[in-house]
Amino acid sequence: MRFTLLLASLLLTSATSAQGAATLRLGYFPNLTHAAALVGVGRGTFQKALGSTRLDVRTFSSGTTLSEAFAAGQLDIAYIGPGPAISAASRGMPVQFLAGAANAGAVLVARKDSGIKLARDLNGKTVAVPSLGNTQDISLRHLLSASNLKTKENGGGVTIVSVPPADIVAAFAGKRADAALVPEPWGAALEAQGNPVIGDEKTVWRGGNYPSALVIVNTKFAQANPGVVSAFVKVHNDATGFLNKSPAAAQAAVNAELEKLTGSKLDPRVLQRAWSRTHFTAALDINALKEYAALNVEAGYARTIPDFSALIRP
């Protein structure tokens, strides 16, 4: 009798909280392209909109580790680059794309004493990317083939190495890399140390009109908790609007959050420059994503292009 009462009250409470899930596990990186997440978490707007659903945040340093956590079922919603997102989708992970987060926001920087002035000077040089198969690696391979250059494994002269963005300063100092295609704010930070930007965000690909971060959701979570997901998307859209409308306040908020997560604050001028090369948008550019998936195949990191009509959550 008591048990049935308990059960009934449990059922009632779960039915009354319109949000559904008890926790929403959110993953993102302390990167500029994930600024909407930084701002939404930092200002508490995600938690406010989610109500009784507790927001559980986890930060990652690369799409690889985030994608692994996602595959293991430890994340419900995440900010991630299109590379790992498309890879995850084409491997059959239960993933859907909710919204865009940022476009562009990656630059090609040459080491100051390397003598590299143009992309075609990269022949015989070593170029660093955050990790093999990630968004920057794939755009670098495309950039190289557009400049008629080939990588070493394909009989050309360019060596691509993976170096975590935080270690590229040290890699440049030790002359272990001659150039790097890095996401912001690392590009602006390297530039502030006198390393020239030889390919800005527009030359990297598609005139700068390409996604560099998306919001993804676990399909099963989205089906079970549509209310939570739409509340999240609304805050994400608002946060993106805030980034565009009040850049000064948003930069301060982002910097405070970066300091909390990484232990160090960015020089405001570096952040400003990085900001000017990143475009925050919640729109999903399906054509760009399709082209990206084709580049992924061109680079040899995937064999199929996933079905985008099923991937985008309406």
Add this chain to the structure above:
Amino acid sequence: MTALPQDTDLHRSPALPPRWLMLGWQLLGLLLILAVWYVATDVLKLYPAYVFPSPRAVWTEISYGLWGSGPQDGKLLASIAGSLRRVVTGYLAAVVLGGFIGLLMGLWLPLRATLGSYLTGVQSVPSIAFVPFAILFLGLNERAVLFVVILESFIPVALAVSGALLNVPPTLRVAGRTLGASGLGLMLRVLLPAALPNVLSGLRTAWSFAWRALVGGELLISGSKSLGEQLEVGRNTANVALVLATILIIGLIGGCFDGLLRLIESRIRRDYGLEVAQ
């Protein structure tokens, strides 16, 4: 005078199964593992394919690596060759270095007392822990990988050589001296040959250490044709089948070389009369 037992009687005990029977059992075991794997993935679908891929998916990755035509395909043999070249270079350097240091340690007590115990300590540190240090000193390149491989594998060689020299029966030493050997001659013609069987087991341990250290180093230092790089690419592109395929290949190569060294070792031990032939 009693007749000596026939050679075959001594060497072939009737209880030992013939070689083909052993091979048959091994083959059956392999088939059983494959069957369990197939049932768990393709039939029961205990895990989604992006967590635990089926044997077929893993074979597909291996076949792409062997004879695929895509931009990242057909690199498997080159990766294996690159990794083998690195490990053999590092291993040979480690054998020379470890042999030399082991010799010195075996001959000179102060060195054995100091360096010997430090080496035992260093040996207990997993090779992967040295990789960041090696990158700082040598850069993100092959030298850093070789450094880790040599560091990991020269220690078992050094310890085995010094230990084996100490374990040479004193009678052999005395006999050698009585017959006129001394100094270098005693070392090269009496002590080292007598120590050989024990040195060999050190060489085999050193091989497995070298192979493990190599894969660990290659995982962190990409940009070269290597199995570690394949593992990293598989991980980055959510391609678990490629990861599993690479793990299998790493295990297979490690096992093959270990088997080869074991064969040499047991042949030499048999020649020394330390074990009977099978």
